[in-house]
Amino acid sequence: MSVAIKAENLTKRYGDLVAVDHINFEVQKGEIFGFLGPNGAGKSTTTRMLIGISIPTEGTAQVMGFDIRRQSVRAKELMGIVTDVSNVYTQLTAWQNLIFTGKLYDIPKSERESRAKELLQLFGLFERRNDNVEGFSKGMRRRLCIAMALMNKSSILFLDEPTVGLDVQSSLIIRNLVKKLNSEGLTVFVTTHNMEEANQMCDRVAIINNGKIEAIDTPEMLKSAIKKLQVIEVSFVGSNGDLTSELKKIQEVTDVTKNGDKYRLNTENVPQALSNVWGFSKKKGLTINTLNTLSPTLEDVFVELTGIQPEIRPPKTQRGQD
Ligand SMILES: Nc1ncnc2c1ncn2[C@@H]1O[C@H](COP(=O)(O)OP(=O)(O)OP(=O)(O)O)[C@@H](O)[C@H]1O
Ligand SMILES: [Mg+2]
Known part of the structure; x- marks a missing residue:
């Protein structure tokens, strides 16, 4: 057994x-x-x-x-x-x-x-x-x-x-x-x-x-099951204005958010999206400064599955007798 x-x-x-x-x-x-x-x-x-x-x-x-x-x-x-x-x-x-x-x-x-x-x-x-x-x-x-x-x-x-x-x-x-x-x-x-x-x-x-x-x-399978939470983070040399809407048009990129000088690109296909971002930068004459792939954390999985941030649910009732 x-x-x-x-x-x-x-x-x-x-x-x-x-x-x-x-x-x-x-x-x-x-x-x-x-x-x-x-x-x-x-x-x-x-x-x-x-x-x-x-x-x-x-x-x-x-x-x-x-x-x-x-x-x-x-x-x-x-x-x-x-x-x-x-x-x-x-x-x-x-x-x-x-x-x-x-x-x-x-x-x-x-x-x-x-x-x-x-x-x-x-x-x-x-x-x-x-x-x-x-x-x-x-x-x-x-x-x-x-x-x-x-x-x-x-x-x-x-x-x-x-x-x-x-x-x-x-x-x-x-x-x-x-x-x-x-x-x-x-x-x-x-x-x-x-x-x-x-x-x-x-x-x-x-x-x-x-x-x-x-x-x-x-833990690893839970993280990899949340494919859409895979994120590519990219920054470019120099100031090039806000590239969010252009980056959103890249194939395999599902969403883009700008965080300071970095862009976070959501994707379900990291290898293809990376290659497309590379192609995008060449076409636009941009130089990539940093490029990272970020794996989801267990916390991301948790938030995705429960729809809530951990730790915020108030107790429903007072403790009573068992
Ligand atoms: N003896 C009890 N009488 C009434 N309600 C109870 C009793 N014990 C637990 N509950 C309720 O049952 C729910 C689950 O409580 P439980 O203590 O199992 O949660 P928990 O996941 O261990 O939380 P925590 O992280 O705060 O320890 C809560 O809404 C709690 O108020
Ligand atoms: Mg408890």
Whole structure:
């Protein structure tokens, strides 16, 4: 069996609000699978259903072959969970937090101590193991949370916004750790609203908006699927007036915008458009100063698919009871 997560018509309603709307997807074992979407898209709600703390209104899912409703205990044994709220005990030391977690999982004493030591070393916290977590930075707390989630030798790790609120360096440390753990066989389901994070970490990404999945693919395929977003940027030597309307007449160029001394030309056929721009400059006696092709970013894909700028959707309702 190579499927780690299989969601079928998974749905969550809160009153009239459909927070997660009949979503279907599969995550393969060994993948880092990203759920990318703006605030309120339904990422945490999906995660909470998959980890068994929120009951689906409709639909079903299996995690590691176990049904999340009927076999949630079996499924949970294989899960490491890092939710969007930090669950470290600040009055305890890093060591005590890990040992306490080990006890919760019923791990025998010697094993939990060796596991705690191993994880503290891996997460760069061993030197600080006897310090109270109260004095830890956000990044250190987040690392400790992930270490705690791995105490039970999980085979699938759920991470809800692992780097939100962290600086660049702490985020990088966490991403690299996750990638290292993944290379050793851990399957990872990660939610993020950070395009760059999804781009850097994930083997495949589902773009979720308004509770619906808009697209699922590798970051590169998502980018190349948006062919019409391919852009050529050109500038010419000297001032030649506004060339926008003339550039628009070039074959294979679908649109032109002027940005300062540069023109951005949209095209669905970069090689042909490049050659045509070259021909245009010769014919007009213009000298090309700079010529670049710009690939779409995951952010471009996101905006194209959802029709919205990331991060601007206000929450629809106040949080209530589950
Ligand atoms: N317990 C709840 N009661 C009522 N509405 C809820 C509850 N939990 C979530 N919602 C609503 O469901 C929608 C999806 O919320 P969710 O937390 O899953 O979004 P998200 O994608 O994780 O967003 P964020 O990026 O802000 O974490 C939102 O409109 C939210 O207000
Ligand atoms: Mg969330």
